[in-house]
Amino acid sequence: MLKKRILSGMRPTGKLHIGHYVGALENWVNLQDQYNNFHLIADYHALTTNPDTTNIYEDSIDMLIDWLAAGLDPKKSPMFRQSQIKQHTELNLIFGMLITVNRLERNPTLKDQVRDLHIDNIIFGHLGYPVLQAADILLYKGDAVPVGEDQVPHIEISREIARRFNNQYGNVFPEPEPMLTKFARLPGLDGNAKMSKSLGNTILLSDDPETVKAKMKKAVTDPKKIRKGDPGNPEICLVFSYHKKFNAGEVSEIDAGCRTGALGCLDCKMKCASKISDLIEPIRDKRKYYEKNLDEVKDILADGEKRGREEAVQTMSEVHDKMKLG
Numbered sequence: 001m002l003k004k005r006i007l008s009g010m011r012p013t014g015k016l017h018i019g020h021y022v023g024a025l026e027n028w029v030n031l032q033d034q035y036n037n038f039h040l041i042a043d044y045h046a047l048t049t050n051p052d053t054t055n056i057y058e059d060s061i062d063m064l065i066d067w068l069a070a071g072l073d074p075k076k077s078p079m080f081r082q083s084q085i086k087q088h089t090e091l092n093l094i095f096g097m098l099i100t101v102n103r104l105e106r107n108p109t110l111k112d113q114v115r116d117l118h119i120d121n122i123i124f125g126h127l128g129y130p131v132l133q134a135a136d137i138l139l140y141k142g143d144a145v146p147v148g149e150d151q152v153p154h155i156e157i158s159r160e161i162a163r164r165f166n167n168q169y170g171n172v173f174p175e176p177e178p179m180l181t182k183f184a185r186l187p188g189l190d191g192n193a194k195m196s197k198s199l200g201n202t203i204l205l206s207d208d209p210e211t212v213k214a215k216m217k218k219a220v221t222d223p224k225k226i227r228k229g230d231p232g233n234p235e236i237c238l239v240f241s242y243h244k245k246f247n248a249g250e251v252s253e254i255d256a257g258c259r260t261g262a263l264g265c266l267d268c269k270m271k272c273a274s275k276i277s278d279l280i281e282p283i284r285d286k287r288k289y290y291e292k293n294l295d296e297v298k299d300i301l302a303d304g305e306k307r308g309r310e311e312a313v314q315t316m317s318e319v320h321d322k323m324k325l326g
């Protein structure tokens, strides 16, 4: 039986943090044997929030190194830049004819993005973001897309576009399903709902143990627990939410220690820092290998782009035939 296809992508923001890992990358690694995966470096999408492309290539390579270091296998899954496969833009144009502006304006993630990023003037790229995303997914005939809850409305738009194309011109595309990621969003060290480099509240996959400890020391906790001996409430503590993810085996003990006051916040944070360092140590070590072997990384990217392009050419040939544009 043919394996189903998955399209997953990230904007190239350089070195990745543990939020990227638990929200996406860990899941991608776990899925790579079960499915045919295509991994997109979404450099065109990055322009919607940052038009400055000075470091976009270096950031793409840095992100790719973290993908590889975290365990993505380039032999199983091609990894490629969106900008290097021109069929993304052609399919984006065709799909733009199959969806109304009204529909895109009703997209709830557009409103969230405008609010979260404090965008005063919406550019066409913001409105059309889900259309380009539909092109990204359907160019590779993605059956499913691993996403957080907030991205589900975009997948619904991809499904609508696939349906409209198939009805109008004939069957080419599957209707992709969202595959919800369990731990979709890790809060930042400052308590912000989102871990983000622009907010300065991250732990990077490449951070060494001393850096992880120093960052964890600054993490927000229950503000009423001032010193060891004070009872705390782990349910409102950011560090406790990290324990749930990175130190699941000790959660009950930490919960009890916090509530009785037997556990102090500094000790609790250092336990968490140690667990995070244990998790990222092999990734950091593998990253060092790829940093020393950049030509190998560039070859992996070139090979991924070749394989991605072959798929894209095949799909567009079917699109042209159905549309009688051949």
Ligand code: SF4
Binding pocket: 221, 222, 225, 232, 233, 234, 237, 238, 239, 240, 254, 257, 258, 259, 263, 264, 265, 266, 268, 269
């Ligand atoms: S003891 Fe741990 S869980 Fe409790 S408030 Fe302090 S850091 Fe948070």
